[in-house]
Amino acid sequence: MTAKKKSLTDSTWDFLCSLKLAIITVLLLALTSIIGTIILQNGAPADYIREYGQANYELFKKLQFIDMYHSTWFIALLALFSVNLICCSIKNFPRVWKFVREPALVASAGIFKGSANRAEFSCKGSKEQVAELVATVLKKEFTKTILTEQDDKLYLFAQKGIYSRFGAYITHLSILIIMAGAVIGNVWGYKAFVNIVEGSSIDQVRSRNGTGPIDLGFTVRCDDFDVSYYPNSNRPKDYNSDLVILENGQEVLRKRIEVNDPLTYKGIKFYQSSYGSAGNAFFKIRATEKATGKVIDIKAHQGRHAQLPGGYSFAITNFTENDRNFGPAMQLHVNTPDDKHGAPFIVWQNHPELDLKRDGVFSFALLGFEQPQYTGLQVAKDPGVNIVWAGCFLIVFGSLTAFFFSHKRIWVCLEDNGKKTKVLIAGNAHRNQPGFSLAFDDLLQKIEATAKNESPKKEG
Amino acid sequence: MDSGQLFNITTIAYFAAMVLFFAYIATKNKTVALIATLSSLAGFLIQTTALGLRWYESYQILGADGRAPLTNLYESVVFFAWSILLIYLLMDWKYKHRTIGAFVLPIALFSMLWAQMSLHASIDPLVPALQSNWLTYHVITCFLGYAGFAVAFGVSIMYLLKIGKEEKHQGDEPMGGILGMFPSTRVLDDMNYKAIMIGFPLLTLGIVTGAAWAYYAWGTYWSWDPKETWSLIVWFLYAAFLHARFTRGWVGRRAAWLSVFGFAATLFCYLGVNLVLSGLHSYGSG
């Protein structure tokens, strides 16, 4: 009974640790991910019904294909992947740790028999003398050695690059770190957007997944929005907004943001993402009362009467960007206090002096024409993002370590053999064996030459 | 001389190199192999110059808005060819198996021909979202990664061609003929692995820099758009390759097939997503 139960836990554990499961999950993740690149994600029901028909739409909804990367089954697959990764690491890590804690200072007979790289030779001198010579060569050509005496034999051990054994674990850990960062961002962060009309401010943004408004806890004002175009084209070159952060009416931060350069305040980032026109265009008009010289500035909308002192009013009835090469011009008329229409006349923006000569109570100048715009901002709060970046750094670092470095070990055994000393040498590397073999042969030649008290043979 | 002409010369050099590599396999003449290698090196150097020149030209055309030549489909295809040559030449320098050129250069040559003959080579100014250094790092790392996979693919094809014959081949004497010129299947298998080992960390870096770019441009480092998702699919495939290899002994034939599938997925990620699926990424319509 207990035995059976234990074996069930054991086999579950083995299953969760297995690389077979890892390969299957990873391939399944790859395969199922394709679905979401073919079927539109998070579209409107009508989009699916038009494309695939009602019945298929219902099916997609059941299978959660509409938002598959957040579906129960896909998340479950990711969870299985993580559990697999954790279990596998727990199971295998002690083995790697053992390399560090208990290096095989004394090579077993198996190491000398089983190594792909090994050699044996005899030379004159006591084993202590030879050990010293070999240790010197190894220190110079490889790395320092550790000497152990056991059963009347001397053993030398040297190793390099043990940290590369950790590369795979760093890589795996960093995957988990990235996933943890993503979860944190999803739970405690949000993605939202907001449109701010130039000159106005907001203190709420709208969530992108439609869960209603989010209070920022401070105010954002857009002082100005600009878009510039490439010469002779309508391709936007840059668009930017002057944003101001206000806390309790006090300005605390100001930044001109543009695409690829957001503003960050209290962990919330504002990204320039779109723009558009907001409301009617208006004219900036300067009217001068000729009798008194009094100047008034007015914002006027086309087709609507705007008040002037003394009961007068005026209305702009027409506007053109370029009037016969004289530049922007507007047509307007003035109404008297008893509401009588005056004759229409034209004012050119670039030639304000012309209107001074016209008869009338007021003269007008066109200072500018403005189309108020709104700036469209993506707003994101992601408390997990730095964890994700840390994971990204580690994953690159870890995989480079795993691939391009290897743990290399060299064992030497010295044994008295009459007047001579018998020398056994073995070495291995946990990856890139061919490369190591070459280095080993080279090293061996030098050791042998030194031990036999000759200078190394010249190559070639 | 403008960059377009230099790219044409590059294409010719790659064509010559490819033909010479074929000739080497047919004739077993070492001098031919040397000339083939030199002409791929020459093509590579000319292409490097051309890329630099095109960079310079972008400043002449766009003034201060000049940029690295890595932003539209034409430029990316050309850069793909350049990356393949870079990885190939490095591997050739290290391992010196000349015949591999015959199976790698065609990929680079085809890229150059396609770019030269049917893609728009004009230097246009960039929309704001593409004006980012992260984009440059992203493109460079991704394409070097793709190039690693392309070399692995070429080697895998050689492996698959050779292993079929080798298994039927009787006796101890080495195989003759064209296949006899190929490196041994053991070496080919190892080269496949080595090239993927170069490609994989680069692709990882490519995905990371892409995420960083998206983060600075749109505020989300990952949004499951088709391009991102496909790059992850490719990454998963090669991760599976690595694990299957060192733990389940998926070497040889299976590893070669995985590498072929991996490269097909890579190409789909690079081109298919833009040409077949739609997404956020801008080039592809060119």
Ligand code: HEM
């Ligand atoms: C896509 C995700 C994964 C990536 C990118 C990844 C990456 C790596 C890398 C780079 C190595 C070193 C490769 C080598 O030494 O040749 C490695 C080794 C390994 N991986 Fe993964 N891995 C992933 C998923 C998994 C999973 C889910 C498991 C779970 C069982 C796993 C188990 C192992 C094992 C047992 C090793 C060998 C460790 C050792 O040498 O001590 N990997 N992995």
